[in-house]
Amino acid sequence: MQRVLQSMRDGVGFDALLVILTLSYLLIFAGLPLIYNVIISFQNVDVFSLGTLLHPSAGIENYEDIFDDRQAGMVLWNTVIFTLGSVALQFTLGFALALFFHQNFMGATWIRGLFLAAWVMPGLVVGVLWNWLLSGDFGVVNYALENLGLIDAPIFWRSDPDTSLYAVLIANVWYGTPFNMILLAVGLSQIPEDLYEAAELDGANAFQRFWTITLPMMRATIGAVIALGIIFTLQQFDLFAAITQGGPAGSSTVAQYWSWQLSFREFDFGRGAVISVLMILVVLVVSLIYVRSTKAETQL
Amino acid sequence: MKRIIGPSVLALTLSMSGAWAQGVTLTLWTESATAPEGVFAQEFSEMDNGITIDVREIRFDDLVTDTLRAVATGTNPDLIAIDNPDHAAFASRGAFLDITDRVAASDVIEIDRVFPGPRSSLTWEDRIYGIPRASNTIALYYNKDLFRAAGLDPDSPPQTWDQLLEAARMLNDPANDVYGLAFSARASEEGTFQFLPWAQMAGGSFDSINAEGVADALSLWKTFLDEGLASPDTLTRGQWDSTGTFNGGNAAMVISGPWELGRMASDAQFDWGVTLLPVKEEGGERASALGDFNLAVFANTENPEAAFAFLEYFWSQADRIWPEFTRMPAIEGVALAPTGDARIDAAAEVFAEQLAYARNRGPHPEWPRISQNIQDAFQSVLTGQAEPQEALDRAAEEIAEIVN
Numbered sequence: 001m002q003r004v005l006q007s008m009r010d011g012v013g014f015d016a017l018l019v020i021l022t023l024s025y026l027l028i029f030a031g032l033p034l035i036y037n038v039i040i041s042f043q044n045v046d047v048f049s050l051g052t053l054l055h056p057s058a059g060i061e062n063y064e065d066i067f068d069d070r071q072a073g074m075v076l077w078n079t080v081i082f083t084l085g086s087v088a089l090q091f092t093l094g095f096a097l098a099l100f101f102h103q104n105f106m107g108a109t110w111i112r113g114l115f116l117a118a119w120v121m122p123g124l125v126v127g128v129l130w131n132w133l134l135s136g137d138f139g140v141v142n143y144a145l146e147n148l149g150l151i152d153a154p155i156f157w158r159s160d161p162d163t164s165l166y167a168v169l170i171a172n173v174w175y176g177t178p179f180n181m182i183l184l185a186v187g188l189s190q191i192p193e194d195l196y197e198a199a200e201l202d203g204a205n206a207f208q209r210f211w212t213i214t215l216p217m218m219r220a221t222i223g224a225v226i227a228l229g230i231i232f233t234l235q236q237f238d239l240f241a242a243i244t245q246g247g248p249a250g251s252s253t254v255a256q257y258w259s260w261q262l263s264f265r266e267f268d269f270g271r272g273a274v275i276s277v278l279m280i281l282v283v284l285v286v287s288l289i290y291v292r293s294t295k296a297e298t299q300l
Numbered sequence: 301m302k303r304i305i306g307p308s309v310l311a312l313t314l315s316m317s318g319a320w321a322q323g324v325t326l327t328l329w330t331e332s333a334t335a336p337e338g339v340f341a342q343e344f345s346e347m348d349n350g351i352t353i354d355v356r357e358i359r360f361d362d363l364v365t366d367t368l369r370a371v372a373t374g375t376n377p378d379l380i381a382i383d384n385p386d387h388a389a390f391a392s393r394g395a396f397l398d399i400t401d402r403v404a405a406s407d408v409i410e411i412d413r414v415f416p417g418p419r420s421s422l423t424w425e426d427r428i429y430g431i432p433r434a435s436n437t438i439a440l441y442y443n444k445d446l447f448r449a450a451g452l453d454p455d456s457p458p459q460t461w462d463q464l465l466e467a468a469r470m471l472n473d474p475a476n477d478v479y480g481l482a483f484s485a486r487a488s489e490e491g492t493f494q495f496l497p498w499a500q501m502a503g504g505s506f507d508s509i510n511a512e513g514v515a516d517a518l519s520l521w522k523t524f525l526d527e528g529l530a531s532p533d534t535l536t537r538g539q540w541d542s543t544g545t546f547n548g549g550n551a552a553m554v555i556s557g558p559w560e561l562g563r564m565a566s567d568a569q570f571d572w573g574v575t576l577l578p579v580k581e582e583g584g585e586r587a588s589a590l591g592d593f594n595l596a597v598f599a600n601t602e603n604p605e606a607a608f609a610f611l612e613y614f615w616s617q618a619d620r621i622w623p624e625f626t627r628m629p630a631i632e633g634v635a636l637a638p639t640g641d642a643r644i645d646a647a648a649e650v651f652a653e654q655l656a657y658a659r660n661r662g663p664h665p666e667w668p669r670i671s672q673n674i675q676d677a678f679q680s681v682l683t684g685q686a687e688p689q690e691a692l693d694r695a696a697e698e699i700a701e702i703v704n
Binding site for chain 1: 365368369371372373374389393477486487488531532533534535536545550668669672676679680682683684685
């Protein structure tokens with residue numbers, strides 16, 4: 001007994017305790033819901049059986065229904081465009097801003113902090129804001145574009161099936177860029193200054209310094225930022241709810257919004273769960289990349 | 301605020317004061333605390349009857365979703381005001397309290413006075429699961445000043461679809477940011493609410509959405525959008541925002557309901573009027589949507605008597621629904637008291653007549669899915685992804701699967 005207590009205080013027992021605590025937390029709050037989600041994707045679940053533990057089995061019917069659905073192809077394509085487009089633009093703009101503020105001009109840190117204001121806003125608020133900005137008849141975006149002579153007639157961002165997805169994408173890029181910028185700025189500040197000085201002495205120009213020092217040194221951070229970007233973008237829901245509701249005619253529906261529509265608009269929780277399961281698989285792969293890149297980071 | 305308390309209510313209040321001396325707290329979910337149920341709940345709480353009602357506002361778009369989640373987890377309120385097409389989903393599954401016997405025994409509520417439409421929305425298998433809050437329907441508002449400016453007679457607004465289209469073309473004035481017509485074809489229950497009357501005037505219904513003629517209704521809608529007579533944002537904008545553009549002078553006509561009257565009377569800086577929804581051809585069948593909410597008690601409430609007492613109080617205030625909230629009473633024999641605004645009083649007559657043609661959505665426990673298919677149909681046509689008949693046939697097929 002004494003020995004057990006002793007090992008609890010300092011030793012293997014204490015380590016084990018910590019591991020057990022973390023693992024059981026993960027199991028209860030992340031593992032069980034995940035498993036439950038997989039289970040109901042094989043069941044018929046509606047609202048009034050949602051509260052009960054056992055549901056009639058549906059076999060793989062839910063999966064077949066989803067893949068046979070008229071919308072499936074479009075939703076998949078929309079999700080791919082939305083995710084890749086958002087991540088690419090957020091990353092590029094975020095990196096550009098991070099490099100810009102890395103010049104350490106007067107007030108740089110201050111202004112960089114202000115950029116975070118966009119990121120700390122709730123998604124629904126951002127959505128409502130962009131809903132106004134992008135509105136067809138009286139939107140500020142159209143007003144600006146028309147006055148700059150870029151367009152002749154207003155673009156109905158939200159209501160034209162050709163642009164509705166991009167309306168949300170633009171809002172999402174604006175929303176996610178500051179977060180990318182901050183993470184990348186942290187990465188930049190960790191690169192030792194003397195590397196640049198040495199390169200400069202050797203006659204490397206700015207582009208060469210960026211290409212041979214900044215990028216390689218930032219590899220771990222970039223991997224992490226992109227992985228997190230993909231995960232966050234796949235979670236983006238509020239902007240769709242506020243700007244297009246997945247419409248018109250489903251033209252801006254992405255996987256996460258479709259899953260919600262199936263579950264909470266049509267009350268078919270089984271099919272809603274199918275989409276979540278498929279998305280979990282994608283996120284799992286991305287998470288592996290993320291874990292690997294953070295591992296590389298700690299080894300540096 | 302005028303407070304009319306009839307003798308029956310006084311008696312009710314007196315009889316209740318003893319019963320809940322301990323103090324009972326009920327919760328009520330509603331889309332708006334300023335709607336009748338919110339205001340009446342506040343008054344009811346202030347009475348000396350030992351009952352307090354906590355009112356919680358939930359956005360209209362989230363009301364069903366949040367309530368479903370709450371029912372599934374047993375965290376639902378005692379009372380709710382719910383959109384009438386959603387009522388059946390809860391009633392049919394036993395989530396709402398069957399108040400048939402209480403109603404029969406009540407001295408206040410006379411359920412036979414409820415109009416057939418609202419009555420059927422709160423009835424499931426011949427049992428009563430609530431009382432109506434009000435009724436509403438949609439009609440055509442028009443800007444009389446713009447009518448005059450366009451050379452149209454403000455005293456003979458369009459009565460048929462052709463006349464409506466013609467008027468919209470004449471009123472449309474892109475140079476001055478004026479659209480001919482505003483309505484809502486949004487992919488939500490609001491869109492279904494606005495589209496079904498057109499389908500019904502053409503001879504269709506929710507369970508025969510591909511009936512001959514409905515395609516004409518959809519083609520008419522498409523014409524409004526294709527010719528730029530209505531804003532492309534019609535596809536994503538709700539009725540409240542669409543009517544906002546009318547009030548602002550940016551649309552010459554709008555299709556909406558009596559709930560707009562109060563705001564319009566104060567916001568619109570022009571002369572306006574209301575007329576019945578135009579019919580397909582002269583002498584054609586009339587139809588309109590039957591809207592508004594029902595009040596229901598949840599089956600698992602711990603205080604069904606107290607909750608029912610609130611329904612009785614609500615019922616007793618029926619004659620205030622029109623003058624204070626510009627909502628139409630759902631109960632026969634309640635006069636629309638003059639409001640003091642001539643335009644609103646003129647509109648009252650139109651809406652009262654229009655309400656006679658209003659039809660229910662459902663009732664069907666799977667209404668949200670039926671509605672979804674109707675929305676898919678008109679949205680795919682309006683965005684040019686499908687032909688009217690093709691889209692309606694597909695919707696009809698899916699709806700038939702749900703209904704049967």
